Amino acid sequence: MQFYTSEKVNDNLTMIHSLSGELMYLLESVDACVLIDSCVGVGNLKKYVKTLSDKPVTLFLTHGHIDHAMGAPDFDEVYMNHKDIPLYQSQCTVEDRQEYVMGCAGTEVARAFGKEDYAPAEPDKPFIDLKDGDTFEIGDFHLECYEFAGHTPGSVIFLIREMDILILGDACNNSTFVFDENSASVETYRKNVIYNRNRLEGRYTRVFLSHHVMEADANIMDHVIEVCDEVLAGEADDLPFEFMGMKAFIAKKCNERFEREDGKSGNIIYNKERLYAK
Numbered sequence: 001m002q003f004y005t006s007e008k009v010n011d012n013l014t015m016i017h018s019l020s021g022e023l024m025y026l027l028e029s030v031d032a033c034v035l036i037d038s039c040v041g042v043g044n045l046k047k048y049v050k051t052l053s054d055k056p057v058t059l060f061l062t063h064g065h066i067d068h069a070m071g072a073p074d075f076d077e078v079y080m081n082h083k084d085i086p087l088y089q090s091q092c093t094v095e096d097r098q099e100y101v102m103g104c105a106g107t108e109v110a111r112a113f114g115k116e117d118y119a120p121a122e123p124d125k126p127f128i129d130l131k132d133g134d135t136f137e138i139g140d141f142h143l144e145c146y147e148f149a150g151h152t153p154g155s156v157i158f159l160i161r162e163m164d165i166l167i168l169g170d171a172c173n174n175s176t177f178v179f180d181e182n183s184a185s186v187e188t189y190r191k192n193v194i195y196n197r198n199r200l201e202g203r204y205t206r207v208f209l210s211h212h213v214m215e216a217d218a219n220i221m222d223h224v225i226e227v228c229d230e231v232l233a234g235e236a237d238d239l240p241f242e243f244m245g246m247k248a249f250i251a252k253k254c255n256e257r258f259e260r261e262d263g264k265s266g267n268i269i270y271n272k273e274r275l276y277a278k
Contacts (some may be wrong), residue, residue: 029139
């Protein structure tokens with residue numbers, strides 16, 4: 001069973017889709033590639049990427065969660081914001097990842113992959129720190145990194161300058177989790193959204209996500225600020241939500257793919273005990 005499929009966005013950018021629902025992005029230049037995110041570390045993502053390009057690959061991680069960072073040990077050069085290292089280490093066991101695949105991809109998929117099909121728990125080489133404002137030349141392209149804390153302490157987003165494409169990952173999407181102990185309060189998260197919206201205004205025309213749907217409305221950050229305002233005002237729709245034993249609320253009504261009923265992009269899933277910074 002093949003865990004990954006792909007779809008060309010343009011001549012130099014490919015979206016990779018996993019059976020557990022994550023989206024990754026491969027940026028290819030004349031002599032090198034950058035892969036953004038590495039899924040849950042099953043099914044040999046590195047081998048699959050080689051079917052798309054024979055150029056050397058550097059891995060950049062949007063954050064340290066189990067569904068985005070666990071393929072890291074298969075790659076030689078891996079960048080991740082060091083604030084998320086404790087988070088990565090808390091979720092990297094093969095057993096945790098098997099449970100995740102079972103829950104997100106189903107029994108048939110989970111049974112198709114044994115322990116030998118999973119990447120090791122931790123990479124041999126340390127993560128290279130990924131910092132706010134870092135810019136990388138990838139052939140004719142420039143990849144810019146910006147810190148966007150909230151979903152996790154070390155979440156980052158990426159701007160592909162020449163394509164006017166902003167890759168938001170889980171930092172701001174249609175189902176942004178801000179309800180566990182690693183997340184910011186809704187109040188703090190709102191401030192971070194405003195900050196990144198303002199400093200990147202006018203620099204992108206397309207926004208790509210890491211779950212469910214690839215592309216979102218370019219105004220998604222504006223919509224999420226509105227959602228946070230409604231939450232803090234006690235005016236959200238508040239659909240009950242449970243994930244791995246944790247209970248929370250989806251702010252705006254949506255379908256099972258987290259597409260909002262009102263047609264706008266952007267939503268948060270939050271904890272009513274974590275509305276304000278302490």
